[in-house]
Amino acid sequence: MGILEVTGVSLNFGGVQALSNVNFTVKKGEIFSIIGPNGAGKTTLLNCISGRYVPAGSIRMNGVEMVGMKAHARPGLGIARTFQNIALFAQENVLDNVLVGRNHLLHAGIMSSSLFWTRWGCLGEEAEANGAAVKALAALGLEGVINRPVADLPYGVQKRVELARAMVAEPKLLLLDEPMAGMTLNEKLELAGHIQKLNSAHDVTVLMIEHDMGIVMSVSHRVMVLDFGEKIAEGTPGEVMENTRVRKAYLGEEIS
Numbered sequence: 030m031g032i033l034e035v036t037g038v039s040l041n042f043g044g045v046q047a048l049s050n051v052n053f054t055v056k057k058g059e060i061f062s063i064i065g066p067n068g069a070g071k072t073t074l075l076n077c078i079s080g081r082y083v084p085a086g087s088i089r090m091n092g093v094e095m096v097g098m099k100a101h102a103r104p105g106l107g108i109a110r111t112f113q114n115i116a117l118f119a120q121e122n123v124l125d126n127v128l129v130g131r132n133h134l135l136h137a138g139i140m141s142s143s144l145f146w147t148r149w150g151c152l153g154e155e156a157e158a159n160g161a162a163v164k165a166l167a168a169l170g171l172e173g174v175i176n177r178p179v180a181d182l183p184y185g186v187q188k189r190v191e192l193a194r195a196m197v198a199e200p201k202l203l204l205l206d207e208p209m210a211g212m213t214l215n216e217k218l219e220l221a222g223h224i225q226k227l228n229s230a231h232d233v234t235v236l237m238i239e240h241d242m243g244i245v246m247s248v249s250h251r252v253m254v255l256d257f258g259e260k261i262a263e264g265t266p267g268e269v270m271e272n273t274r275v276r277k278a279y280l281g282e283e284i285s
């Protein structure tokens with residue numbers, strides 16, 4: 030059994046078949062990447078996994094069916110994500126941005142500010158959240174910028190803050206939508222290193238959408254290729270690169 034099992038997933042947006050009968054399994058411990066041309070359905074697939082869209086078919090996390098599951102039941106499953114476009118509070122500092130990712134784990138939630146809660150109850154959870162944040166920040170090499178407003182940081186560092194925010198929930202599966210888009214090559218290589226470290230040292234399975242083929246092929250254990258909402262290939266980076274359908278659809282090569 031894989032950590033994530035996607036079976037027969039289809040989704041239609043008013044006539045556009047964004048996903049057609051997509052099947053794949055992500056194994057625990059791997060970095061699994063999804064590639065494909067713009068509009069192939071990659072983000073839509075991630076949105077189905079994260080629960081934003083409800084597709085036809087089945088998506089199981091550690092054997093638990095997630096399609097149709099209520100949003101509040103999901104956090105406990107151990108999935109965290111980052112978004113294609115940066116989604117941080119630019120004026121807030123790094124620590125506060127990262128703590129946002131911990132919110133769903135705070136049992137007190139909004140009630141934590143309520144006078145009904147004992148001082149110790151709140152402080153206990155707050156201390157735990159701060160501890161988790163510090164750990165996530167350290168995992169991404171952000172200790173030095175904890176108190177800086179996000180807006181002051183270079184783009185590549187902001188992306189790492191997003192990753193830290195996802196990590197603070199202590200996920201088992203991390204969903205990353207084009208984490209390296211808009212980065213310089215050095216920033217990409219640095220982030221790729223962090224992703225590999227999260228995967229190997231922090232025991233996080235990674236499902237990543239990424240455009241940069243060089244990065245995808247060097248960091249992924251396996252790769253799946255989508256084209257017009259359909260899976261056209263899946264395998265090791267080497268297998269996928271040699272696939273003629275992939276070369277035609279994704280790399281624009283003619284099959285002679």
Ligand SMILES: Nc1ncnc2c1ncn2[C@@H]1O[C@H](COP(=O)(O)OP(=O)(O)O)[C@@H](O)[C@H]1O
Binds near residue numbers: 045067073
């Ligand atoms: N919310 C939406 N409403 C309608 N169509 C959408 C929506 N999201 C995506 N699509 C369409 O679904 C297809 C797949 O889009 P998307 O998943 O964003 O592709 P990718 O991330 O691979 O570039 C595209 O044709 C896109 O226009």
Ligand SMILES: [Mg+2]
Binds near residue numbers: 071072073113
């Ligand atoms: Mg996308």
